[in-house]
Amino acid sequence: MSRPLATHAANSANTSLLKWGWLSIGAAIVTIALKFGAYFITDSIGLLSDAVESLVNLVAAGTALFALWYSTRPVDRSHNYGHQKIEFFSAAIEGALILVAAGSIVWFSIQRLADPRPIESVSLGLFIAVLASLINLLLARSMLRVGRRHESVVLEADGQHLMTDVWTTVGVVAALIVASVSGWQWVDPVIGLLVAGNIIRIGLGLLRGSFDGLMDRAVSPAEEHQIRLAIETMLPPDVTYHALRTRRAGSHRVVDLHLLVPGAQRVRDAHHLSKRIEDAIAGTYPGTETVVHIEPVEDPDAWRDSDLIDIEDARPVFDLPDFLQGPPNIANGGNPVAEERAK
DSSP, X not given: OXXXXXXXXXXXXXXXXXXXXXXXXXXXXHHHHHHXXXXXXXOOHHHHHHHHHHHHHXXXXXXXXXXXXXXXXXXXXXXXXXXXXXXXXXXXXXXXXXXXXXXXXXXXXXXXXXXXXXXXXXXXXXXXXXXXXXXXXXXXXXXXXXXXXXXXXXXXXXXXXXXXXXXXXXHHHHHHHHHHHHOOTTHHHHHHXXXXXXXXXXXXXXXXXXXXHHTTOOOOHHHHHHHHHHHHTTOOTTOEEEEEEXXXXXXXXXEEEEEEEOTTSOHHHHHHHHHHXXXXXXXXXXXXXXXXXXXXXXXXXXXXXXXXXXXXXXXXOOOOOTTOOOOTTGGGTOOHHHHHHHO
């Protein structure tokens, strides 16, 4: 794909993602109005907790919209690697806000356990709560689907946040029904506590994912396997590679590796090979940025220039051609540095 076409496609995708950010804000405003209305009608602590979580949703939606906009900015002199990592900051903020919402639910539930109150106008409250939940459910499922398709950390986090709101409402509705039928006023706050526990689990999951992204965690083993297959299909018999590194910045993958070529090979030929490898990786995972460091295969220093060489889980078996002289253990597919250390 040519650069103008690729840029146009990226801009179109970014515009689409921003629309989802605005939809999330609009849905949060509507559900806040509905849920606080339901609380004032019923005086249910569950509905109050649900309404408080919707306030958190509004803040989270605003944060997500800003992150979506900022992450699409091109590289500049201050941010040479782009701005995609803000998606992990946004997801971390969402995770923290989810925990804040869970804390508020726990607080209100404990207060209501200590001071039980009857629930009023249950039927109308249920109708309003279910209506608000349907809005969130439809939006959350759509955002999760679009987020996974575009590998947008922000949209997935916002979708997960909305799903916590849906589960909160489900718990609240169940509590209202049980309390109104049985007269057990303690059911309302107890359900609130159970829902808070589920929300805490989701919030901690988002925080963990954000931490991994900010710490440049490698891509999953399955993804790394596919990247290695893409590389190795391009390698001629007298070329190998090692020190493969991967990371993600939002939806953007970054790969770098050392390509070991015969020292007598022309720079142009080595460059063309590295370009084919970059294209193969991009064909497997579109948009991946790949950096290839070219080294002479017969130079011993090329086999000891990265700490990753000794810990890589997979390396291609490599036989040196007869006309190349090098450490004999390389010809057996081994790592000369590791073998020297083992002696």
